[in-house]
Amino acid sequence: MNSRAFCYLILMSAAASQACGQGEVVAYISHDEEHSRQIMELFEKETGIEVRDTYDTEDTKTVGLVKRIVGERKSPVCDVFWNNECGQSERLREEGLLQPYISPMARTIEARFKDPEGYWTGFAARSRVLVWNTEKAKEDELPRTLEDLAAPRFKGLLAIARPLTGTTLTHFAALYVVWGEEKADAWLDGLLANDVRWLSGNGPVAQEVAEGVVPFGLTDTDDVNGRRLDGYPIQAVYLDQGDGGLGSFVIPNAVMILKGAPHLSAAKKLVDFLLSPRVEKLLAEGRAAQIPLQPGVEVPAHVTPLGDGLRPMSVDFGKVGETIAARHADLEARFEKARGGAETGVLGLVWAMLALGLAVVFVWFAVKPRGGSSG
Numbered sequence: 001m002n003s004r005a006f007c008y009l010i011l012m013s014a015a016a017s018q019a020c021g022q023g024e025v026v027a028y029i030s031h032d033e034e035h036s037r038q039i040m041e042l043f044e045k046e047t048g049i050e051v052r053d054t055y056d057t058e059d060t061k062t063v064g065l066v067k068r069i070v071g072e073r074k075s076p077v078c079d080v081f082w083n084n085e086c087g088q089s090e091r092l093r094e095e096g097l098l099q100p101y102i103s104p105m106a107r108t109i110e111a112r113f114k115d116p117e118g119y120w121t122g123f124a125a126r127s128r129v130l131v132w133n134t135e136k137a138k139e140d141e142l143p144r145t146l147e148d149l150a151a152p153r154f155k156g157l158l159a160i161a162r163p164l165t166g167t168t169l170t171h172f173a174a175l176y177v178v179w180g181e182e183k184a185d186a187w188l189d190g191l192l193a194n195d196v197r198w199l200s201g202n203g204p205v206a207q208e209v210a211e212g213v214v215p216f217g218l219t220d221t222d223d224v225n226g227r228r229l230d231g232y233p234i235q236a237v238y239l240d241q242g243d244g245g246l247g248s249f250v251i252p253n254a255v256m257i258l259k260g261a262p263h264l265s266a267a268k269k270l271v272d273f274l275l276s277p278r279v280e281k282l283l284a285e286g287r288a289a290q291i292p293l294q295p296g297v298e299v300p301a302h303v304t305p306l307g308d309g310l311r312p313m314s315v316d317f318g319k320v321g322e323t324i325a326a327r328h329a330d331l332e333a334r335f336e337k338a339r340g341g342a343e344t345g346v347l348g349l350v351w352a353m354l355a356l357g358l359a360v361v362f363v364w365f366a367v368k369p370r371g372g373s374s375g
Helices: 003-022 033-047 063-071 087-094 166-179 181-193 202-210 221-229 264-274 277-285 317-367
Strands: 024-029 050-055 080-083 121-133 158-161 197-199 216-220 234-237 250-258
Touching: 024 033, 024 063, 024 264, 033 050, 033 264, 033 277, 063 080, 063 087, 080 087, 080 264, 087 166, 087 250, 087 317, 121 166, 121 202, 121 221, 121 277, 158 166, 158 202, 166 181, 166 202, 166 250, 166 317, 197 202, 202 216, 202 221, 202 234, 216 221, 221 234, 250 264
Parallel strands: 024 050, 024 080, 158 197, 158 216
Antiparallel strands: 080 250, 121 216, 121 234, 121 250
């Protein structure tokens, strides 16, 4: 082979390699895999772009992938992060790990659900709701506000995911922003005193309520809808909807492009696709039962649109994002202390039982008749 032919082959190989690079996109996804994988497959089918997707686990929801993105700061691997909430998205923006992209599809989404500079854009929201078992409670027994959950009458009757990951962490962080430190601390103290069942995620919360382990739970609308479709006797209630009430915490999914994304062109196409009304309609019609943020999207009867029976909480996601890392550390320390206190209490009970047993043995030997004479 002459040198000219060899150079031609090298150039052709480089072009093929470049084309291959443009034909794939790396996506990290903290949204539930059962709801999001079909969307990724549809994108692949329609664009011919291969999606190399990685999903978060229930136990490390959002936080696990965020830590991975931070760890890959110097050598980015991910192109697009589909986050299941907004707080950690703001954290990534604050740390300089995102690049702005204002998708044409983002123009019709309300300003409160997107970053003004295009670092992340919200879509397909969920809401935090009370889930209740209709066979274990009556409608007139339901709590109507978040503050009600800390009332003594609900002691031992409620399940919540530990607020250390996912939407529960973002929800609690938002309450600290809206209520302030003192009120949020008092509310959390009330929950801790109320023997709440602190579980690993929102799915387990919905499942325990569905199975009647407890009558009430605080979870997300998508988790409730999944159990409803499975035939369990459960319903969702939007809290704090009364006049002057706090409103329900509505959490959009958020999509963003990572700074230094290796496949930028494909990344933009994936963002455009996810923000389209068609994808929001699919997510509303699926098990996720998500709330569209694009105007005019038709939804099934079991999905409550914004402003039509659902009044959202007013919260600055930027402020939530600025404090979420510190709030996570505070909550983690607080729950570790509470767990340690519970373990100390159990250990104390064990020692008390041992001491009682030894006392009984001692008394028995003290009063036991001594043998020897037949008298």
